[in-house]
Each structure stands twice: as C-alpha cells, then as structure tokens.
Amino acid sequence: MSDTLHRFLFKDAPVKGELVHLPKTWRDVRAYRRYPAAVEKIMGELVAASALLCANLKFDGSLVMQIHGDGPIILLVAECRADLTVRATAKLRENAVITDDMTLAQLINTNGQGRFAITLDPNNRQEGQQPYQGIVPLTGESMADILMHYMTSSEQLDTVIQLSADDDNAAGFLLQRLPDHGGGMNTEFASTWDDIAHIGRTLGADELLKNDTDTLMHRLFWEQPRDTHTTEPVQFACTCSPTKVANMITLLGEDEATDMLDDNLEVNVSCDFCGQHYMLSAAQVHELFTPEANAHLNSKLH
Numbered sequence: 001m002s003d004t005l006h007r008f009l010f011k012d013a014p015v016k017g018e019l020v021h022l023p024k025t026w027r028d029v030r031a032y033r034r035y036p037a038a039v040e041k042i043m044g045e046l047v048a049a050s051a052l053l054c055a056n057l058k059f060d061g062s063l064v065m066q067i068h069g070d071g072p073i074i075l076l077v078a079e080c081r082a083d084l085t086v087r088a089t090a091k092l093r094e095n096a097v098i099t100d101d102m103t104l105a106q107l108i109n110t111n112g113q114g115r116f117a118i119t120l121d122p123n124n125r126q127e128g129q130q131p132y133q134g135i136v137p138l139t140g141e142s143m144a145d146i147l148m149h150y151m152t153s154s155e156q157l158d159t160v161i162q163l164s165a166d167d168d169n170a171a172g173f174l175l176q177r178l179p180d181h182g183g184g185m186n187t188e189f190a191s192t193w194d195d196i197a198h199i200g201r202t203l204g205a206d207e208l209l210k211n212d213t214d215t216l217m218h219r220l221f222w223e224q225p226r227d228t229h230t231t232e233p234v235q236f237a238c239t240c241s242p243t244k245v246a247n248m249i250t251l252l253g254e255d256e257a258t259d260m261l262d263d264n265l266e267v268n269v270s271c272d273f274c275g276q277h278y279m280l281s282a283a284q285v286h287e288l289f290t291p292e293a294n295a296h297l298n299s300k301l302h
C-alpha cells in the first residue's frame with residue numbers, strides 16, 4: 001500500500017470524496033518519539049484527518065489541528081500543508097497513567113475543559129492578517145464523530161468521515177455533499193446523496209486500514225458512476241529550521257533566552273515534531289537581541 005490521497009467526484013450527484021492511506025508517513029511521524037497505543041490511535045486519526053481536510057479546502061498554506069486536552073493528553077497537534085506534507089506531535093501530562101482501553105474523552109476531555117481548534121495559516125499572510133481559526137466542539141465519541149459534527153453543523157456541509165489508525169497504518173475517508181450554485185443544498189440530488197452517504201457509513205475502521213484505494217473504491221462504489229479523480233502522494237516532512245528556532249528564542253525575550261543557557265553556555269533545543277537538534281552559543285543568543293537583529297525580526301513578523 002502506498003501513501004496517497006485519492007480524490008473523486010460522482011457523476012450523478014454533486015458529491016466529492018477522498019480516501020487517504022499513510023503507512024510510511026505514519027511510521028515517519030513516530031520515528032522520533034513513540035506514545036502509548038491509545039494516544040497513537042487518536043494521533044494517527046488526527047494526521048489522516050488533517051490530510052483529508054487540507055486537500056478538501058485546496059488552500060495555499062498550512063492546516064493545523066490542535067487539541068489542548070485537560071486529561072492525560074495536554075497537547076496534540078497534526079499539521080498538513082498544501083503540498084500534502086504532514087507532521088504531528090503530542091505532549092502528555094507527567095506521570096499520567098494511560099491504558100489501551102481509554103476513550104477519546106478520557107484522554108483529552110476528562111473534565112470537559114478540552115479545546116480543539118483548526119487553524120488555516122496562509123503561506124503568504126498579509127500584514128495584520130490573522131490566520132482563520134475554527135473552534136471544534138468535542139461532541140462525539142470518536143475523532144471522526146467530532147469532525148463530522150463540526151462539518152455538518154458549523155460548515156453546513158453534509159459530511160461522512162471515517163478515520164482509523166493502528167501500528168501499521170493511518171487512514172481516512174471523507175464524503176461531502178457540495179452546495180449548489182446558490183450556496184444551499186441541492187434537493188434534486190438528495191436521494192442520491194443519501195444512497196452514497198449510506199454506503200460510505202458502512203465502511204468499517206478495520207476495512208479502511210487494511211485495503212488499498214482501488215479495492216475500497218470498487219467495493220463501496222462499484223454501482224455509482226464516478227467522474228474525474230486524482231491521486232497524489234502524501235509524506236512526512238518537518239518545517240523546522242535554524243531561522244525559526246532563532247525567531248522563537250527572540251520572542252521569549254533576552255532574559256528568558258539567557259536563562260536557557262546551560263553549563264556549557266549553549267542553548268540546546270530539539271524540534272517537538274522531528275527531534276532535530278539546534279544549538280546556539282551564548283554569543284549567538286546575544287546577537288539575537290542586538291538592535292539590528294530586532295529590526296530584522298520585526299520586518300519579518302509584520
């Protein structure tokens with residue numbers, strides 16, 4: 001099975017669909033750090049979802065799905081860029097006991113204080129432009145339920161989503177009814193949508209993980225005429241860089257940056273997503289706070 005995102009359109013109804021499989025990408029995402037199985041399951045589903053939604057929006061920038069949990073998971077981030085490169089990381093509460101049978105709610109929303117946001121950050125953000133952020137209510141028992149509820153209620157688009165992840169693969173499936181030209185729902189095709197959506201809902205989590213795109217498309221929709229389709233590669237990639245690390249340290253301020261100097265008078269940081277190590281000497285840290293460096297950073301930030 002290869003790491004691909006398959007997009008398709010139906011002939012008889014304004015319905016689009018996507019199918020993503022990420023066996024290698026999912027391995028690469030976890031190459032730097034592994035997490036308990038229950039955490040990895042949610043993380044894999046979130047990675048697959050980020051690819052589905054990013055491709056669905058055809059938006060030139062990054063889509064970031066971020067969960068601030070109040071339980072054993074403090075932070076869970078999955079990010080997908082327009083070129084379909086993804087990365088993800090998680091931060092767990094210290095000494096948290098995590099068992100395989102823990103539910104999504106137990107892991108991220110123990111006290112009902114969990115927060116889930118989807119941010120769209122355009123590549124060429126204009127001066128003063130804020131990235132778009134949607135708040136996703138944690139309504140539903142699975143990640144797929146939560147996102148389906150969000151798409152259907154907030155975005156007003158009938159959507160079917162299935163997500164699944166295990167040790168070997170992370171996969172996702174999406175069907176969406178397209179608005180007609182007036183922006184509303186096309187009633188003429190309602191029964192066709194119902195048929196297609198019904199078939200989509202029969203796709204089991206295990207079936208999605210274990211079968212490739214061709215097999216699943218044939219098995220599910222052999223009776224539904226389909227229009228165009230595309231298949232694109234998806235892969236893991238991290239966007240960290242020495243410049244981004246320097247900017248991050250600059251934003252902390254000189255006092256905090258100085259506090260980060262260790263016994264060897266170095267600041268050592270590792271990327272949370274890929275583990276890439278960055279080292280700055282005391283002189284390099286000092287240099288970040290010269291007036292020239294500040295002017296340079298300000299011109300980049302604004």
Ligand SMILES: [Zn+2]
Pocket residue numbers: 238239240271272273274275276
């Ligand atoms: Zn990195």
